Amino acid sequence: MKTTILIVDDHVLIRKGIRLLLEGLSGLEITGEACDGTEAILLAERHRPDVILMDLSMPDGLDGFAASQIILSKLKSTKIIVLTMHDEEIYVRKALQLHIHGYLLKNSQANEIQEAIRAVMSGERYYKTQIPEEQLSRLMKVEGTESVLTLREREILRLTALGYTNIQISQQLSISPKTVENHKSNMMQKLQLKDKHDLIKYAIKNKFIDLF
Template identity: 80%
Template sequence: MKAKLLIVDDHELIRKGFRLLLEGLPDLEITAEARDGSEAVLLAARHQPDVVLMDLSMPDGLDGFVASQKIMMEQKSVKIIVLTMHDEEVYVKRALQLHIHGYLLKNSQAGEVYEAIRAVLRGERYYRTRIPEEQLSRIMKGEETESVLTLREQEIVRLTALGFTNVQIAGQLTISPKTVENHKANIMQKLHLKDKHDLIKYAIKNKFIELL
């Protein structure tokens, strides 16, 4: 049986490029392409892909991290492979925190993308970046380090630091503005912060703001 793929990127040329690289392989079937995170969530629900190749930085709709969270929440068996130009440690850490299955740079060769797809389908984790192997190993070993904030609270901190209002955050995360307010109150209490200015300083210090 062929593995079904969904390709997500805001640049049509990049989507077409990966399609050309992969569509000739006998055990893969590209079922759909999405131009942003919001469309990716909809198409993932419709096509039920086995693997999603996910861009991170998409200016319209949901970004790759939020879209990945939504897709994985709705489809427990789906595998997400990030395809990005970002190889900074903060991005890799975030992907690990979200239990994303694979992480590749966009300039990866077709063979490596195919290898990553086969690996995640076998239940393995496949991360390849320009970060030195020793440093990457250290990051991955620290994956289980728990934050005082839940993943949802971390996402709200990040979106707040990026300038989103409560209403906009609610739209991104598909929750009510009142729920966002409640989360923020819990965050402030957990971190012993007084106001939004302190929250933004916390986000910058802990590199939430870098996850654009």
């Protein structure tokens, strides 16, 4: 029996490209294509696909996260694999929080998509992004309910990205400047970053400024 697939993306050329990739693989059957989250829900209920390949950024209608949440609440046996350009931690963490089964980047090869489909159909999670493997493993262990960083570390990271000095951060959080510096060192070790400049870039890329 073939695994049935629903493709969801707001760009028709991307949908056709994904269809072309998958039609060359054995054991898969495309049951439909949707251009936004609202249509994805309708087609999911109509066709009850085994797997949905879900884009995240769809400006017209519901986005991929909102659509996934609704679909997963209605169709317990359907698996969802996010297929997106976003590899930031905040997106991966959101996918884990919603219990989305897989997460791939749009530059993935056909064999990677096939491997992801096989994995989720076997009851496994399949997350493959550009986030360092150790960091991704930590995220998955906590089921996406929190960052690999502690709440205090996230507070310090946010203030650092906003341009606060160690002394200003220490005054705002009622801790010593030395403690602030120790937290930054711990964060760089956890995130496998080389220096404080990389730490700031990480905070901006992963939208820590917007998290509080």
